[in-house]
Structures are given as C-alpha cells and as structure tokens.
Amino acid sequence: MSNARDQRLASTFVTLADTLVADFDVLDFLGVLTERTVELLEVDAAGVILSDQRGGWRPAAGSSEDAELVEVFAAQTQQGPCVDCVHTGEVVASADLVADTGRWPQFAPAAAQAGFRAACAVPMRLRDDVIGALTLLNTQATAIDDDSIALGQALADVATIGILQQRAVQHEQIVSEQLQATLHHRTVIEQAKGVLAESGGMDMHLAYLTLRAYARAHHRRLSDVARDVATTTLDAGELLGDPASTPRS
Structure with a gap:
C-alpha cells in the first residue's frame, strides 16, 4: 500500500469517526462513505441501504446513479446481497450476478442491466444492532477480493459507530425521527x-x-x-x- 493511500485511508477513518458536530449531515456523511469506498477499495461502485426503523430498508447513498439504482432494485424486490446481509448480519457476496439469477430472480437481472456483474454486501453493524449495509459493486464478473471485503467491513464498522455515537446523544424517539x-x-x-x-x-x-x-x-x-x-x-x-x-x- 502506497504512502499516499495510507494517508488517504487514515484521513477517511478520521472523517467517518468525527460525527459529534452540531451540523452533522447523515446524507453527506454516507455520500463520503461510498465515494471513499470506491477510491480505496478499487471497486467500480458502492451503495448504502439503511433501516427505516419500521422493519423496512431504503436506499440512502451511492457513489453513482447506477449504484443508487441497484439499491432501489434491492429495496423494491426485497432481494439481493444487501437485503440478505441486513437480515443475517453477515457478509453476502456474488462473483457473478447473472449466474445467481436463481438466488435472486428479480434483483440479479436488474443489477446486471444496470451494468454490474459482481456484488458484495457488508453489514453496518454494532454488536447485534444492524442499521444497514454497504454494497461493493464491480462491472465485471470478478469476485471482490478478501482484502477489499475486510477493508470495506472496517469502513462500514467505523461509519456505523459514528452514526450510532451521534445518535446516542439524543433521546431514542429523536433518533427514530432523525432516520425518518x-x-x-x-x-x-x-x-x-x-x-x-x-x-x-x-x-x-x-x-x-x-x-x-x-x-x-x-x-x-x-x-x-x-x-x-x-x-x-x-x-x-x-x-x-x-x-x-x-x-x-
């Protein structure tokens, strides 16, 4: 890993951890998360899906319009790596979405049509509290490598801690209202x-x-x-x- 990338990675972790500010903006924060994920992990795109606090999951950010569209497909069809990820709290991956059409009959063709052939979702989780998922996307049918998955999970973990830390200073009801x-x-x-x-x-x-x-x-x-x-x-x-x-x- 180059010195410049090391510095960028350190800067990213600091940015994702620094959420106890008066003008904290969740959407801007998640936008930074997806953009830095693409930059540091060398994947083609990234997206975030979040809990709506009512048992559903909604797209919240993407590094590109196509990445956001994939999260919309997942939310609409209730299928795909990110949906399985938030339900299980575990990493869910596909090296070839076309080959996984039987697994996700509605999501996989839609994602492929948007230009993505491989996906890996890592949970945004703190202990048993899963608030969403970060999805890594590639345009080629090539599995996301283990190092990228590990780093993606680290970024998701820090982002989750940052969000929950920021919410913890408020009343539980206000937290729910903030998500809405x-x-x-x-x-x-x-x-x-x-x-x-x-x-x-x-x-x-x-x-x-x-x-x-x-x-x-x-x-x-x-x-x-x-x-x-x-x-x-x-x-x-x-x-x-x-x-x-x-x-x-």
Missing part, C-alpha cells in the same frame, strides 16, 4: 438533482456533486439547499452560475 427525516431529505435531494440536471444539461450524479459543492462552500446543510432548489426558493440558474458550485475532487 434522513429518508425524507433523500427524496428532496432527488427532486433537486432533477431540477439541476434539467436546468444545467448534466447527468444526475454531476447534479448531486454540484449541489453538495454549493452547500459546502456556503456552509449550509445539503438537505436545506436541496429543499430550496426543489421549491424554487433558490433559483437553479443562480446556483449553477455560482463558481462555488463547481465540484472538486
């Missing part, structure tokens, strides 16, 4: 991405990066900026014309 609000904000962000994509002639993932860049540059919550764009309180043209909205690596 997170999923609601996710819907608003999707609406705002659509507005920006249409206005700026860009794809949905670039629209998300633009939205996030603007929010960070102006020290605002991602969900608040998305709400303003979706309700036209913030004009899409004004946001797109702001130099601060240019995504940075």
Whole structure:
C-alpha cells in the first residue's frame, strides 16, 4: 500500500469517526462513505441501504446513479446481497450476478442491466444492532477480493459507530425521527438533482456533486439547499452560475 493511500485511508477513518458536530449531515456523511469506498477499495461502485426503523430498508447513498439504482432494485424486490446481509448480519457476496439469477430472480437481472456483474454486501453493524449495509459493486464478473471485503467491513464498522455515537446523544424517539427525516431529505435531494440536471444539461450524479459543492462552500446543510432548489426558493440558474458550485475532487 502506497504512502499516499495510507494517508488517504487514515484521513477517511478520521472523517467517518468525527460525527459529534452540531451540523452533522447523515446524507453527506454516507455520500463520503461510498465515494471513499470506491477510491480505496478499487471497486467500480458502492451503495448504502439503511433501516427505516419500521422493519423496512431504503436506499440512502451511492457513489453513482447506477449504484443508487441497484439499491432501489434491492429495496423494491426485497432481494439481493444487501437485503440478505441486513437480515443475517453477515457478509453476502456474488462473483457473478447473472449466474445467481436463481438466488435472486428479480434483483440479479436488474443489477446486471444496470451494468454490474459482481456484488458484495457488508453489514453496518454494532454488536447485534444492524442499521444497514454497504454494497461493493464491480462491472465485471470478478469476485471482490478478501482484502477489499475486510477493508470495506472496517469502513462500514467505523461509519456505523459514528452514526450510532451521534445518535446516542439524543433521546431514542429523536433518533427514530432523525432516520425518518434522513429518508425524507433523500427524496428532496432527488427532486433537486432533477431540477439541476434539467436546468444545467448534466447527468444526475454531476447534479448531486454540484449541489453538495454549493452547500459546502456556503456552509449550509445539503438537505436545506436541496429543499430550496426543489421549491424554487433558490433559483437553479443562480446556483449553477455560482463558481462555488463547481465540484472538486
């Protein structure tokens, strides 16, 4: 492992552990988790599915639009590695989703159509408390290697501890309401991405990066900026014309 990658990995663990801040934004946090997962594990994409605290599971973040779509397929069909992972609390993998159509008859063809042939889901779990799953995706029918799975699990563990640590300072009822609000904000962000994509002639993932860049540059919550764009309180043209909205690596 190179020195630069070591430093990036250390920085990622610090970022995922640092959640006890007043303006903690779960969606931005999960976005960072998926992006750093792709960067550090050298997989093609990553996605997160979260508990909605009512017995269901909902897509919460993805490193790309296709990765998010795979999590939507899983939630809709109640099939796939991530769904099995959250139910068992164990790693669930497929080296070839096409070959696993019998295992997941609805999910596997949909994931393959989205461009992914291999998947591995690791639980976001602290002891017996499973709050979601991090899914690693490859476009080729090649198994995710053991080292990548181990590192993916470590990232998921730190992220889970960070989320639960942040929630622990609040009352249990507020924690549940926060999860519901997170999923609601996710819907608003999707609406705002659509507005920006249409206005700026860009794809949905670039629209998300633009939205996030603007929010960070102006020290605002991602969900608040998305709400303003979706309700036209913030004009899409004004946001797109702001130099601060240019995504940075």
